[in-house]
Amino acid sequence: MTDTKPLRADARRNRDALIAKARELFAEGCFDLRFDDFAKLAGVGTGTLYRHFPTREALAEAVYREELTAMCDRARELQATLPADEALESFLRGFVDHLHSHEGLARTLATLMATRSSALAEGAQALGQVVADLLAAAAKTGTIRDDVGAGAVMMTLHGISAAYDHPAYRTDADGVITLVLAGLRRHSGR
Amino acid sequence: MTDTKPLRADARRNRDALIAKARELFAEGCFDLRFDDFAKLAGVGTGTLYRHFPTREALAEAVYREELTAMCDRARELQATLPADEALESFLRGFVDHLHSHEGLARTLATLMATRSSALAEGAQALGQVVADLLAAAAKTGTIRDDVGAGAVMMTLHGISAAYDHPAYRTDADGVITLVLAGLRRHSGR
DNA sequence: TTGACAAGTGGAGATCATCTCCATATTTTG
DNA sequence: CAAAATATGGAGATGATCTCCACTTGTCAA
Numbered sequence: 001m002t003d004t005k006p007l008r009a010d011a012r013r014n015r016d017a018l019i020a021k022a023r024e025l026f027a028e029g030c031f032d033l034r035f036d037d038f039a040k041l042a043g044v045g046t047g048t049l050y051r052h053f054p055t056r057e058a059l060a061e062a063v064y065r066e067e068l069t070a071m072c073d074r075a076r077e078l079q080a081t082l083p084a085d086e087a088l089e090s091f092l093r094g095f096v097d098h099l100h101s102h103e104g105l106a107r108t109l110a111t112l113m114a115t116r117s118s119a120l121a122e123g124a125q126a127l128g129q130v131v132a133d134l135l136a137a138a139a140k141t142g143t144i145r146d147d148v149g150a151g152a153v154m155m156t157l158h159g160i161s162a163a164y165d166h167p168a169y170r171t172d173a174d175g176v177i178t179l180v181l182a183g184l185r186r187h188s189g190r
Numbered sequence: 191m192t193d194t195k196p197l198r199a200d201a202r203r204n205r206d207a208l209i210a211k212a213r214e215l216f217a218e219g220c221f222d223l224r225f226d227d228f229a230k231l232a233g234v235g236t237g238t239l240y241r242h243f244p245t246r247e248a249l250a251e252a253v254y255r256e257e258l259t260a261m262c263d264r265a266r267e268l269q270a271t272l273p274a275d276e277a278l279e280s281f282l283r284g285f286v287d288h289l290h291s292h293e294g295l296a297r298t299l300a301t302l303m304a305t306r307s308s309a310l311a312e313g314a315q316a317l318g319q320v321v322a323d324l325l326a327a328a329a330k331t332g333t334i335r336d337d338v339g340a341g342a343v344m345m346t347l348h349g350i351s352a353a354y355d356h357p358a359y360r361t362d363a364d365g366v367i368t369l370v371l372a373g374l375r376r377h378s379g380r
Numbered sequence: 381t382t383g384a385c386a387a388g389t390g391g392a393g394a395t396c397a398t399c400t401c402c403a404t405a406t407t408t409t410g
Numbered sequence: 411c412a413a414a415a416t417a418t419g420g421a422g423a424t425g426a427t428c429t430c431c432a433c434t435t436g437t438c439a440a
Contacts, residue, residue, distance in 0.1 A: 001360075007388095008386090008387055008388065008435085008436060008437080009435090009436065009437090010387090010388065010434095010435065011387075011388060011389090011436095012404070012435070014322050014388085014389085015410095016422090020363060028272070031361045034425090034426065034427090035424075035426075035427065035428090036427075039342075039391095044390080044430080045389060045390030045391055046390070046391060046392095046427090046429095047388090047389065047390055047428090047429080047431095048388075048389055048390065049432080050427090050428060050429085051388080051389085052391080054428095061197045106238050113352075114352055125382090129265065146366055147368075148334075148365040149358075149361065149362065149368055151356070151358050151361065151362035151365065152361075152364075152365025152366045152369060153230055153369075154362070155346075155349040155350070155353050155356075155362050155365075155366050156345075156349050156366055156369070158348050158349040158352055158353060159345045159347070159348040159349025159350070159352070160345060160349070161351055161404095162303075162304055162349070163304075163345050163348060165341055166302070166341075168339075168341050168344075171339065171341065171342075172341035172344070172345050173345065174341075174342075175338040175339055175341065175342025175345075176333065176340075176342045176346055178338055179338055179342060179343075179346070179369065179370050179373030179374060179375060179389080180369050180370075180375065182372070182373035182374075183368065183369030183370060183371070183372035183373030183374075184336075184369060184372075184373075187377050197416095198407060198408080198415090198416055198417065199406090199407065199408090200405095200406065200407070200416090200418080201416075201417060201418090204417085204418085224396090224398090225397075225398065225399090226397070226398075226399090226402095226420095227397095228423070229419090229420095230420095232421075234418080235418060235420055236398090236399080236419070237399090237400080237401080237402095237416075237417090237418065237419055238419065239382060240398090240399060240400085241384095241417080241418085244399095262424060263435030274411065293440095333423055350397085381440105382438105382439105382440090383438105383439095384438095384439095385437085385438090385439105386429105386435105386436085386438100387434105387435085387436075387437085387438105388433105388434080388435070388436085389429085389431105389432105389433080389434065389435080390432105390433090390434095391411085391425105391430105391432105392429105392430095393428105393429090393430095394426075394427105394428090394429075394430095395426105395427085395428080395429090396425105396426090396427085396428100397424105397425095397426090397427100398423105398424080398425085398426100399421090399422105399423090399424080399425105400421105400423075400424090401420105401422095401423095402418105402420080403416095403418105403419105404417105404419090404429095405416105405417080405418065405419095406415105406416080406417070407414105407415085407416070407417085407427080408411090408413105408415075409412100409413090409414080409415085410411105410412095410414095
């Protein structure tokens with residue numbers, strides 16, 4: 001999928017410096033920095049920045065690729081060790097919890113999910129895949145309904161990500177998960 | 191709430207021309223037009239455009255104010271004529287249906303809901319109020335749970351609005367509503 | 381090692397959308 | 411009808427984004 005082109009040594013060094021500086025800045029809340037200044041801060045030229053990361057989102061994705069990967073790994077781990085429905089709940093609750101303490105990730109996810117050019121959203125796609133898997137597994141055991149797709153759940157997660165700066169963020173986000181989980185559950189009647 | 195300042199005759203004329211042209215352009219899918227060019231198209235100077243609508247969102251809100259009001263009115267009407275839970279379902283289904291055929295409105299809502307400066311989001315706030323009322327009414331009759339606030343539901347609606355251009359939009363959006371409604375419903379067990 | 385080719389760099393400056401400013405024009409009011 | 415209040419338009423300041431290319435650095439075969 002991701003074709004690994006052998007990057008020249010200095011190129012890799014610059015790329016890493018860029019990502020490191022971005023991570024640092026994001027961590028301290030600087031998201032809207034001028035793109036050019038940002039290059040200067042990382043100690044590279046503007047051209048270099050643009051060559052490595054054509055857009056702000058591309059950079060953000062690179063910064064959070066790891067975290068996203070970690071989340072996906074966690075999902076697979078949960079899926080391997082817990083009953084399907086518990087894995088699902090655990091993952092979704094954890095998702096909110098993680099976003100709550102990582103604004104940068106929330107911002108990034110919101111942007112990636114909204115991005116029309118699907119190419120960039122590789123990270124978001126991975127997340128979608130993981131959710132789809134969790135749902136499919138739970139549906140197979142019959143604990144949740146199978147007439148609502150993963151896309152719907154992703155849509156709610158998008159809503160959650162996009163709301164990172166609302167005052168009642170945590171409460172509402174937890175509420176969304178509660179609704180989704182309850183809505184997915186199969187009930188005796190009907 | 192909205193203090194009505196008596197606008198000078200020519201001022202009102204220009205303002206209306208601006209809104210009319212914007213509505214027209216939005217209807218044919220031109221959303222990302224240059225703001226300045228847009229003024230020219232409407233036959234007014236740049237300054238005039240900026241005086242009336244300081245931002246793109248302000249203009250969008252003005253254009254869709256009516257539609258948003260209509261939606262809120264419909265909600266109140268439903269609430270007056272249907273059992274609380276049916277009113278809620280009917281409203282939410284209608285919401286998706288309406289967004290589906292009005293991309294501009296969807297875009298606008300997504301932006302308004304995301305807008306940090308709450309001032310602008312007057313239209314979105316009205317929508318929030320209406321949803322809160324519908325929920326409260328249904329909760330009072332005991333047909334839906336009361337431990338999840340309107341904020342959570344709004345968050346899912348935000349997700350729906352933001353996804354206006356996804357390929358499986360309609361299916362997924364409907365799925366979200368299904369989940370939310372099912373999740374809200376009170377069940378015998380538990 | 382070295383030469384030659386490929387790969388990457390930096391940053392000045394072109395480009396472009398946004399927004400301000402104010403001399404001028406229009407409307408209202410007394 | 412004159413003065414005061416209100417609004418106009420669009421040239422140009424501003425400031426961010428992105429391109430371009432002469433130059434540097436790295437790689438690799440001999």
